[in-house]
Amino acid sequence: MAKEKVIEFLNEAAQNQDLKNKLQTVKNPDELTTLAQKEGFEFSSKNVDEALDELKQKPGFFGKLAEAIAEAFSPDHDNAPPAIGVQPYSGDSSK
Incomplete structure (x- = not known):
């Protein structure tokens, strides 16, 4: 029953979105359970492992996981500088 809570x-x-932002700072199952408890969900880190094992068995899981990873780490979600292209060299030429 607890893995369903996960x-x-x-x-x-x-x-x-607020919870999603908090979740992106989580580094391990114990931090996940602490965050979940603050949000009113009760489960253990063992339940997290059980839930992930179950999710892995569902068809399309890895495709959805890849999409989620691409979305989470795309340039729109980090502090990458804007793409400005190649700038022309404006210094002195070598002699």
Whole structure:
């Protein structure tokens, strides 16, 4: 029953931008359970592992995972400088 709570929490995070932002700072299952408890979800880090194992068995899981990773780490979501292109050299030429 607790692994279903993990999935409910992850679904909530997918729909709630504030929670999604908090979730991006999580580094391990223990931090995930602490965040979830603050949001009213009760489960253990063992339940996180069980839920992830179950999700991996669902068809299309890895495709959705790849999409989520690409979305999370795309340039629109980090502090990368804007693309400005190649700038012409304006210094002195070598002699």
